[in-house]
Amino acid sequence: MRRCWVEIHLSELEHNLQCIRSMVPSHVKIISVVKADAYGHGIHATVARLMQSGTDIFAVANVQEGASIREMGSGWPILTLSPLLPEEIPACIENNITPTISTYQEAEAINKVASIKKSPIQCHFKIDTGMGRLGIWYEQALEEYIKISKLHYICIQGIYTHFATSDNDIQYTHKQRELFLSIIDHLPNLPKDCIFHADNSAGLDSFSPEGGRLFNAVRIGLLQFGAQARENSLLQFYNPKPTLSFHTRIGLIKKVPPGTPISYNLTHRVDHETTLAIITAGYADGIPLSISNRGSVLIQGKKCRILGRVTMDQIIVDVDHLNNPQCGDEVVLIGQQGKEKITLEEFSKNAQSIPWEILCSISKRVERIYKTVRQ
Ligand SMILES: *Cc1c(COP(=O)(O)O)cnc(C)c1O
Numbered sequence: 246m247r248r249c250w251v252e253i254h255l256s257e258l259e260h261n262l263q264c265i266r267s268m269v270p271s272h273v274k275i276i277s278v279v280k281a282d283a284y285g286h287g288i289h290a291t292v293a294r295l296m297q298s299g300t301d302i303f304a305v306a307n308v309q310e311g312a313s314i315r316e317m318g319s320g321w322p323i324l325t326l327s328p329l330l331p332e333e334i335p336a337c338i339e340n341n342i343t344p345t346i347s348t349y350q351e352a353e354a355i356n357k358v359a360s361i362k363k364s365p366i367q368c369h370f371k372i373d374t375g376m377g378r379l380g381i382w383y384e385q386a387l388e389e390y391i392k393i394s395k396l397h398y399i400c401i402q403g404i405y406t407h408f409a410t411s412d413n414d415i416q417y418t419h420k421q422r423e424l425f426l427s428i429i430d431h432l433p434n435l436p437k438d439c440i441f442h443a444d445n446s447a448g449l450d451s452f453s454p455e456g457g458r459l460f461n462a463v464r465i466g467l468l469q470f471g472a473q474a475r476e477n478s479l480l481q482f483y484n485p486k487p488t489l490s491f492h493t494r495i496g497l498i499k500k501v502p503p504g505t506p507i508s509y510n511l512t513h514r515v516d517h518e519t520t521l522a523i524i525t526a527g528y529a530d531g532i533p534l535s536i537s538n539r540g541s542v543l544i545q546g547k548k549c550r551i552l553g554r555v556t557m558d559q560i561i562v563d564v565d566h567l568n569n570p571q572c573g574d575e576v577v578l579i580g581q582q583g584k585e586k587i588t589l590e591e592f593s594k595n596a597q598s599i600p601w602e603i604l605c606s607i608s609k610r611v612e613r614i615y616k617t618v619r620q
Pocket of ligand 1: 278280325407419444445446447464465467468474
């Protein structure tokens with residue numbers, strides 16, 4: 246009785262984690278980024294499989310997400326990537342979650358709560374080397390670090406930065422890498438087991454153990470789910486596999502005469518007699534409006550064009566070239582059917598979006614079905 250669902254292949258998730266391990270030297274820790282409900286995959290199932298598969302650290306967007314991992318076990322460090330709101334600080338400490346600190350003010354606020362609880366807290370210090378978002382601007386990093394490290398209840402256990410262009414400008418990424426390394430070379434009194442990280446998925450394309458001698462962790466989101474952040478990425482040769490496929494059904498087949506207008510605002514008109522399939526999923530399921538008149542779906546292992554605007558609960562596709570399609574037939578939006586496939590990357594491009602946004606947009610209405618063994 247399913248109208249729209251995703252299938253999540255946990256064995257591929259495990260496979261991809263092994264792929265990522267093989268991309269970096271063995272001392273490099275893997276920080277599995279599972280923010281936003283593990284990129285729409287479902288945080289509990291994803292985290293459980295990553296724990297079993299031997300990831301080292303989890304990273305999330307906020308304390309709520311961190312707490313839902315902490316419920317599952319105490320053995321893994323959990324890093325929050327976003328700044329804390331003042332009222333999140335106590336829960337962060339209680340759940341033994343590692344916050345990211347960009348400024349002295351933040352550190353001071355956390356230190357105050359930690360000192361009341363008499364509970365020192367491990368933190369990662371973030372440096373902005375050219376992203377203009379979180380982190381202290383690199384020119385002030387040394388001074389700020391020294392001030393922060395004097396706070397009694399703040400223990401800095403990690404230092405990191407974030408790349409702005411690792412998916413499209415490796416030169417700039419190189420510059421960020423160099424800036425970061427030159428700063429951490431000057432930070433005094435770092436703990437012995439301090440971790441230094443910069444690489445996201447696309448960063449791994451330009452990660453070199455020689456150039457990055459100090460990097461001993463990487464923060465990987467998208468690549469765990471078998472998708473590439475860059476076109477023509479060399480990482481595809483490690484053969485990561487997609488973890489998610491997106492499915493729906495045919496709700497209605499109908500034949501319309503030449504000149505029939507299609508969907509809201511009549512952005513398409515058929516020029517010959519055409520068999521249409523009305524598909525039982527729309528933007529309320531996470532098919533973006535921007536894929537209107539652009540993308541395709543798979544039915545009977547063949548691509549069928551999306552005609553007209555995506556609507557809330559339906560899309561309309563051209564099935565003229567198919568052999569007797571029926572109400573109830575399965576439709577693949579992302580994934581493989583027969584010999585054809587539509588990758589997440591292709592779907593995202595057709596939607597003039599990016600794989601991260603597409604994964605996060607698959608809505609609550611869409612049931613997640615977990616497959617635990619490879620088929
Ligand atoms: C989301 C995020 C990542 C993971 O990025 P991917 O491109 O999905 O690998 C890494 N670091 C930070 C700070 C992030 O916010």
